[in-house]
Amino acid sequence: MPRALPRRFFARDADIVARDLLGRILVHEAEGARMACRIVETEAYFGPAGCNPHLATRDDMPARLRARLLREGDPASHSYRGVTKRNEVMYGPPGRSYVYLIYGMHECLNVVTGPARDHEPQAVLLRAGEPVEGIDAMRARRPTARRPTDLASGPGRLTRAMGITRAQDRLDITRGALRFEEGRPVARVEATPRIGVVGAEDLRLRFVEKDSLFASALRAPAGSPRAR
DNA sequence: CGTTGGATTGGCT
DNA sequence: GCCAATCCAACGC
Numbered sequence: 001m002p003r004a005l006p007r008r009f010f011a012r013d014a015d016i017v018a019r020d021l022l023g024r025i026l027v028h029e030a031e032g033a034r035m036a037c038r039i040v041e042t043e044a045y046f047g048p049a050g051c052n053p054h055l056a057t058r059d060d061m062p063a064r065l066r067a068r069l070l071r072e073g074d075p076a077s078h079s080y081r082g083v084t085k086r087n088e089v090m091y092g093p094p095g096r097s098y099v100y101l102i103y104g105m106h107e108c109l110n111v112v113t114g115p116a117r118d119h120e121p122q123a124v125l126l127r128a129g130e131p132v133e134g135i136d137a138m139r140a141r142r143p144t145a146r147r148p149t150d151l152a153s154g155p156g157r158l159t160r161a162m163g164i165t166r167a168q169d170r171l172d173i174t175r176g177a178l179r180f181e182e183g184r185p186v187a188r189v190e191a192t193p194r195i196g197v198v199g200a201e202d203l204r205l206r207f208v209e210k211d212s213l214f215a216s217a218l219r220a221p222a223g224s225p226r227a228r
Numbered sequence: 229c230g231t232t233g234g235a236t237t238g239g240c241t
Numbered sequence: 242g243c244c245a246a247t248c249c250a251a252c253g254c
Contacts, residue, residue: 104247
C-alpha cells in the first residue's frame with residue numbers, strides 16, 4: 001500500500017500545500033469501498049493579520065499577496081475572527097481534517113496546514129477531483145451526476161461522492177481511512193481568485209490544473225469573467 | 229435569545 | 242439566469 005503524505009507535507013504555508021496537493025490522490029475507505037480522487041482544484045485560506053509574521057521573509061510569494069496578508073490577514077478565512085468551537089482544529093497541528101457544513105446541506109473538506117511552530121490557523125479547501133477508484137460507490141452517492149466530470153467537481157460534490165461528512169472532522173489524515181497518497185504533482189497550475197469569496201478578489205489563492213475537465217467553477221459569479 | 233447569511237448545489241424559467 | 246433548500250455558527254441585544 002502506498003504510504004500516506006506525511007505530516008511534513010502539510011507543515012508548510014497554505015498556498016504551497018494547496019498548489020502541491022494538485023495531482024495527489026485523496027483516498028477514503030468507508031462502507032466497504034475504497035474511493036479515490038485525483039485532486040485538480042484547491043483553495044488556500046490564511047488567518048487574521050499579525051499571526052503570520054514569517055510571510056515577510058518568503059521570497060517565493062507574490063509581493064502583493066504577501067503584503068495584503070501581512071497587513072490585513074485573510075478576511076475570507078473561518079479563522080479571521082479568532083478561535084471558535086467550529087474552527088479550533090485550524091489552530092492545532094497540521095495534517096488534520098476540518099469538515100464543516102455550508103448552506104445547511106453541503107459539507108466541505110479542508111486540511112489544516114502551516115508551520116507547526118507558528119500556530120497560524122491556515123487550511124486548504126479541497127474543491128474538486130477526478131474520480132479514479134470506487135467510481136460505482138461514488139455514483140451511488142451522487143445519482144444526479146451524469147458524467148464522471150460531474151461526480152466530484154465542487155467542494156460539496158467531492159465530499160458527497162466520497163462519503164465524507166462531519167464524522168470525518170478533525171481526523172489525522174496522515175494515517176487512517178481518510179488520507180492522501182502521493183500521486184504525481186501536476187505540471188500546469190493556474191492561480192485564480194477563490195470561488196464564492198467576496199472582498200478578497202486580489203488574492204489569487206485558488207489553484208486548478210489548467211484545462212482540467214474535472215474542476216468546478218463551471219459557473220462564474222454573475223458579471224465576472226470565467227476563471228478558466 | 230433572535231437574526232442573519234454562508235468557502236454550494238440542483239432544478240426550473 | 243434565478244432562486245430555494247436547510248442547518249447552524251456567529252454575532253448583536
